[in-house]
Amino acid sequence: MNSAHTTPIPEADIQAFVDGQLAPGRTALVEAAMLGDSELAARIAALRAQNVALREALDPALADPIPAHLIAAAVPPDSRAARFGRRLAPALAVAATLIVGVGVGWFGRDALIERAGTPTTFARQAAFAHALYAADINRPVEIWAAEEKRLVTWLTKRLGFQVHAPDLNAVGYALVGGRLVAGNEKPTALFMYENADKERLSLQVRKQGSGSGEAAFRYAVENGVGVFYWIDDACGYAISGNVDRAQLLKIAHIVYGQLAAADAGAPK
Amino acid sequence: MTRPAATDSPGLPHPDLVAAIPRLRRYARVLTGESSRADDLVQDTLARGWEKRRLWRAGSDLRAWLFTIMHNVYINQLALARRDAANVSIDADPGNPAWQLPVRANQLERVELLELLQHMGRLSADQREVLLLAAVEELRYEEIASILQIPIGTVMSRLSRARSNLRQLIAEPASALRVVK
Numbered sequence: 001m002n003s004a005h006t007t008p009i010p011e012a013d014i015q016a017f018v019d020g021q022l023a024p025g026r027t028a029l030v031e032a033a034m035l036g037d038s039e040l041a042a043r044i045a046a047l048r049a050q051n052v053a054l055r056e057a058l059d060p061a062l063a064d065p066i067p068a069h070l071i072a073a074a075v076p077p078d079s080r081a082a083r084f085g086r087r088l089a090p091a092l093a094v095a096a097t098l099i100v101g102v103g104v105g106w107f108g109r110d111a112l113i114e115r116a117g118t119p120t121t122f123a124r125q126a127a128f129a130h131a132l133y134a135a136d137i138n139r140p141v142e143i144w145a146a147e148e149k150r151l152v153t154w155l156t157k158r159l160g161f162q163v164h165a166p167d168l169n170a171v172g173y174a175l176v177g178g179r180l181v182a183g184n185e186k187p188t189a190l191f192m193y194e195n196a197d198k199e200r201l202s203l204q205v206r207k208q209g210s211g212s213g214e215a216a217f218r219y220a221v222e223n224g225v226g227v228f229y230w231i232d233d234a235c236g237y238a239i240s241g242n243v244d245r246a247q248l249l250k251i252a253h254i255v256y257g258q259l260a261a262a263d264a265g266a267p268k
Numbered sequence: 269m270t271r272p273a274a275t276d277s278p279g280l281p282h283p284d285l286v287a288a289i290p291r292l293r294r295y296a297r298v299l300t301g302e303s304s305r306a307d308d309l310v311q312d313t314l315a316r317g318w319e320k321r322r323l324w325r326a327g328s329d330l331r332a333w334l335f336t337i338m339h340n341v342y343i344n345q346l347a348l349a350r351r352d353a354a355n356v357s358i359d360a361d362p363g364n365p366a367w368q369l370p371v372r373a374n375q376l377e378r379v380e381l382l383e384l385l386q387h388m389g390r391l392s393a394d395q396r397e398v399l400l401l402a403a404v405e406e407l408r409y410e411e412i413a414s415i416l417q418i419p420i421g422t423v424m425s426r427l428s429r430a431r432s433n434l435r436q437l438i439a440e441p442a443s444a445l446r447v448v449k
Contacts, residue, residue, distance in 0.1 A: 012424045015431070019402055021409055047431055051403040057385050058404050060375035061297065062290040067307060070289050073314040074281035221287065245287070 063224035126238035127222030134200035141177030166258040201241035228252035297370035387437040395430035
């Protein structure tokens with residue numbers, strides 16, 4: 001640094017203050033010193049800005065698609081060797097990209113469903129559609145939220161059952177609008193949301209094929225997009241976005257609750 | 269509902285491990301400054317993690333545990349490469365002149381961020397590492413000390429040096445390869 005420190009604040013306290021790791025009592029001391037020492041205040045502001053810039057610069061790396069050979073390295077090694085044999089590893093890795101997070105007890109079931117194909121395909125399609133349209137600055141939706149009523153009526157007609165656009169303002173996401181997305185057999189409705197930081201989420205809804213019962217929330221990461229999806233009353237729902245798993249789960253619960261309330265006939 | 273599976277499911281990738289991979293890759297890229305070497309390091313780390321899985325305390329932070337393994341695997345690889353296993357640390361590892369950005373340039377919206385990463389590549393590996401863990405991963409200093417197996421005071425002084433070096437590099441435009449101490 002350019003000049004000798006005349007301030008009594010120890011260097012370690014400055015670092016900890018910048019990182020929000022300083023004990024409350026000492027935090028007050030730093031804050032008091034900043035008031036009387038503009039150089040210190042400026043330095044702390046610059047260090048905090050540096051933290052923010054580093055996160056902004058390095059966080060996009062987390063969205064990179066995971067190479068198949070690394071997913072294969074997350075498979076328990078004994079089963080890799082014993083059950084499948086090494087020659088199946090590449091195929092396994094491809095299949096593996098389709099499954100990610102599951103809770104206790106869902107593991108075996110998920111494996112079965114995985115082989116059957118349907119729900120994981122939905123998560124993957126949801127992630128792709130989200131990535132495609134959320135990245136579109138000018139035309140993420142076909143009908144904007146200003147015409148929400150028209151949007152919902154149109155999607156309801158096209159999907160053949162009543163759809164609802166949940167209100168996510170409580171968690172800071174406003175409805176941007178919606179569009180129709182091609183699905184496997186049946187079309188999918190997509191509702192796009194955006195927060196103040198221009199981060200987008202999408203909720204996708206479609207009729208599931210036959211043989212799909214209820215399913216608890218499940219989580220997958222597809223090409224860096226997190227997806228929570230579930231099946232309820234023969235409809236599949238997926239909420240996708242580049243937000244962390246805990247936040248996405250919270251939003252998924254809100255969506256689930258609102259849709260259940262709407263289906264129960266409560267006024268929206 | 270989203271508790272990590274207590275047992276490994278044969279034939280399927282462990283979800284908690286898969287969830288950790290993006291952060292491991294980022295750490296490895298910051299450490300090695302080279303994306304293909306970084307993925308090798310992640311693969312070696314996952315393999316080592318499976319070997320040592322009995323040592324993982326259920327309920328503890330899997331990310332921090334894997335970071336510790338990655339740090340050690342990296343140090344061991346450096347030691348092997350230098351055939352000097354007795355006293356190698358990455359403290360002396362100079363900034364990599366062929367530093368590859370840990371993020372694809374087209375993913376960065378602002379040119380300052382691109383420049384910031386370029387400057388970061390001129391810090392020594394131990395300084396890059398501590399910056400990533402503290403500023404980006406936002407780990408507690410105690411956790412960082414445990415990952416790097418150094419005293420907490422060393423974490424903080426290294427962090428302080430890394431930050432002021434980075435500021436200095438940014439403040440000196442176009443100064444070519446200057447050695448930063």
